[in-house]
Amino acid sequence: MKSALLAAAAVSVLLAAPATAQNANQGVKIGILNDQSGVYADYGGKWSVEAAKMAIEDFGGEVLGHKIELVTADHQNKPDLATSIARRWYDVENVDMVTELTTSSVALAIHELSKEKKKIDIVVGAATSRLTGDACQPYGFHWAYDTRALAVGTGGALTKAGGDTWFFLTADYAFGYALEKDTSEIVTANGGKVVGSVRVPLNSSDFSSFLLQAQSSKAKIVGLANAGLDTSNSIKQAAEFGIVTGGQKLAGLLMTLAEVNGLGLQAAQGLVLTEGYYWDLNDKTRDLGERFFKRTGRMPSMIHAGTYSATLSYLKAVKAAGTKDPDAVAKKLKELPVDDAFAQGKVLENGRMVHDMYLFEVKKPSESKRPFDYYKLLATVPGDKAFFTVKESGCPLTK
Numbered sequence: 001m002k003s004a005l006l007a008a009a010a011v012s013v014l015l016a017a018p019a020t021a022q023n024a025n026q027g028v029k030i031g032i033l034n035d036q037s038g039v040y041a042d043y044g045g046k047w048s049v050e051a052a053k054m055a056i057e058d059f060g061g062e063v064l065g066h067k068i069e070l071v072t073a074d075h076q077n078k079p080d081l082a083t084s085i086a087r088r089w090y091d092v093e094n095v096d097m098v099t100e101l102t103t104s105s106v107a108l109a110i111h112e113l114s115k116e117k118k119k120i121d122i123v124v125g126a127a128t129s130r131l132t133g134d135a136c137q138p139y140g141f142h143w144a145y146d147t148r149a150l151a152v153g154t155g156g157a158l159t160k161a162g163g164d165t166w167f168f169l170t171a172d173y174a175f176g177y178a179l180e181k182d183t184s185e186i187v188t189a190n191g192g193k194v195v196g197s198v199r200v201p202l203n204s205s206d207f208s209s210f211l212l213q214a215q216s217s218k219a220k221i222v223g224l225a226n227a228g229l230d231t232s233n234s235i236k237q238a239a240e241f242g243i244v245t246g247g248q249k250l251a252g253l254l255m256t257l258a259e260v261n262g263l264g265l266q267a268a269q270g271l272v273l274t275e276g277y278y279w280d281l282n283d284k285t286r287d288l289g290e291r292f293f294k295r296t297g298r299m300p301s302m303i304h305a306g307t308y309s310a311t312l313s314y315l316k317a318v319k320a321a322g323t324k325d326p327d328a329v330a331k332k333l334k335e336l337p338v339d340d341a342f343a344q345g346k347v348l349e350n351g352r353m354v355h356d357m358y359l360f361e362v363k364k365p366s367e368s369k370r371p372f373d374y375y376k377l378l379a380t381v382p383g384d385k386a387f388f389t390v391k392e393s394g395c396p397l398t399k
Contacts, residue, residue, distance in 0.1 A: 171199075
């Protein structure tokens with residue numbers, strides 16, 4: 001209860017003045033709900049809030065003749081706390097759309113609440129492909145990436161390159177299970193074999209027993225089905241056990257620019273990973289990256305750029321619909337193409353935004369020419385190959 005009260009107190013309005021009772025149902029209010037103080041704070045956190053602010057500013061600051069308002073809260077990776085905050089936002093504070101939603105257990109809970117309340121949610125930070133699969137719902141969308149796309153990119157590439165035996169260190173909640181499952185299926189489909197796995201509690205400080213199991217498995221690839229600081233810490237501790245020098249290869253199945261930056265190139269060099277965005281891909285990505293850098297001192301990852309895109313796409317849909325009615329907006333989100341500094345893509349009937357994904361290798365320190373010049377592009381994975389089709393997803397809405 002105490003943490004819930006503290007979190008509620010921490011909710012702050014970042015743009016525009018509070019709506020009056022008279023216009024509360026007219027103006028558009030967007031909520032960023034994510035981890036701002038824990039294991040995923042660098043992965044999304046306040047940087048995602050900044051990305052949403054950029055999108056609102058780029059859109060012009062108002063829609064349907066009213067100022068756009070942004071609120072934010074820290075869910076501390078707790079589904080019950082997140083649900084309490086979102087319920088208040090929906091019932092009392094007239095929030096129209098919630099986005100980012102780091103942590104799959106949180107995203108699944110808010111997905112269900114949004115269905116009940118008939119409110120739009122656009123998941124960016126959470127990974128599980130269930131969001132547009134068996135847990136799909138009419139008002140729910142999934143943006144930057146998912147476990148299937150990560151599995152196809154990193155899992156498929158490493159297996160084809162000879163990494164045909166795998167052992168997983170898996171985060172012990174919905175995200176980890178989905179990432180291990182989706183990657184295992186891709187590994188097997190490409191002729192590989194999963195020789196074992198171990199589940200690791202969220203926010204662990206000691207990975208030694210788990211890494212020793214991975215080492216003794218003799219698997220060619222140790223798949224890190226975790227994220228944020230958990231990934232960074234497992235990589236650092238793997239070096240202490242000589243896992244890579246002993247001949248095994250680490251696969252960061254969900255790593256972003258933020259984690260690579262935290263590790264440093266000396267520790268991260270040679271890692272292969274999949275992201276849906278990199279600031280140095282083209283003129284559009286560089287423009288967004290440089291503007292974000294001027295505001296924050298860092299380049300955006302796919303989570304930050306994805307939050308920018310999700311916020312902008314929602315506002316475009318509201319404008320096109322001429323109303324913020326959730327049914328009308330959801331319809332427009334599925335009709336309008338996505339074409340912005342994050343990606344060019346389309347939204348499927350199940351709410352999945354399909355776009356190209358990119359397979360990268362982390363540069364050696366000697367190859368980097370400036371801060372955040374971290375990636376070498378190995379391959380582009382077309383969106384229709386990276387993500388499940390509507391039929392494959394198992395979304396009951398589309399049957």
